[in-house]
Amino acid sequence: MNRRGRWLFGLSGVAVALACLDSPVLLPYPLFVASALFGWRPFDARSPNARPWLRLLVATLLATGVLETGAWAHNFVRDAAEPALFHPQLFADLLIAVGFYLGWWLTWRWRLRRDRYSLAEVFWITATYGVLIEQRGAIFLQGLATLPLGLALWAFVALSYGSTMALAYVWAGGSDAFAPLARASSPRDARPLVARLAKYLLPWLGLFIASVALIVLWNWPLEALDLLPPKRLPMRAHPFW
Incomplete structure (x- = not known):
């Protein structure tokens, strides 16, 4: 990312951080921007001998904990x-959310062992999945029914899911830790179309199945x-348990 891109990326994080005052569900995004720009890799640095998949598990549970706490605060x-x-x-x-988000970890553990994914790819794949699954598809349908304004609703959900x-x-x-562990693959342009789509x-598919299951x-x-x-209810009368 060039200098201008870094500035724009950083400013987007500041803008969303201010938006978090009203919409705390977006909190993962400014944390993501800060971590990406400043190279914050707490589990990579503090646990260099830990298996990457264990580091990913802990990081996923904490990041999704931020998302879920933000969603709760939003409501x-x-x-x-x-x-x-x-x-x-x-x-x-x-x-309850632990079970759902373990599906995220399991899916990405599987895919990062099979293929190489950039940070942007991890973001957009999870973001689009979030738009489709949020409120059991209601957000996707609501956005579809209100296009072009519905794009803003999709972007809001995509930002929270993808950044988490x-x-x-x-x-x-990041990719420095996981790319060397992936199965060797041909350059993207040299792959068959089916492999590129897969x-x-x-x-x-993994995120849908694993999170639900x-x-x-x-x-x-638990039940x-x-x-x-x-x-x-109301939530304000019974906030925590």
Whole structure:
């Protein structure tokens, strides 16, 4: 990235950080910008002997924890009557969310062992997946019905999802850590069209299947053992558990 690009990238992070005062769900983006610009790789530097996949797991859980806490705060400040969360109480929401976001880690663990992905590719693949899956597809359909204004809604969701996984990728070491571990592959232009498409379609498919399957498997013992509190509203009266 040239100097002008770095300035624009940095300014976008500052602008979104200010927007976080009203929309805290966007918090992963300024953290991602700062981490990418200043080379913050906490798990890569502090755990050089740890397996990259373990670093990616810890980074993914922390980055998605930032996203989910921001989403909870976004609903909390509005005292949402029907919060778009796994659970209206913060700690229960974070506990349930672990299963969902483990699907992200599992998918990227699989794909980063098979192919090489740039930071931008990790961002946009996860971002477009987020637009399609958010609120079980309602956000995608709402944006489609209100085009061209719907593009702003899609961009809002894409920014939060894409920056979250990109943040985890940077924290775990980025392409410098994971590209050497990927299966050797031909240059992109030399690949068959099917292989080029598979590089982007397979992560989508993996994210959809793994996140849904793992949240079901994770949530089953939580509900069977009655480990979750009942959902209580309004959120401001019952914020945490």
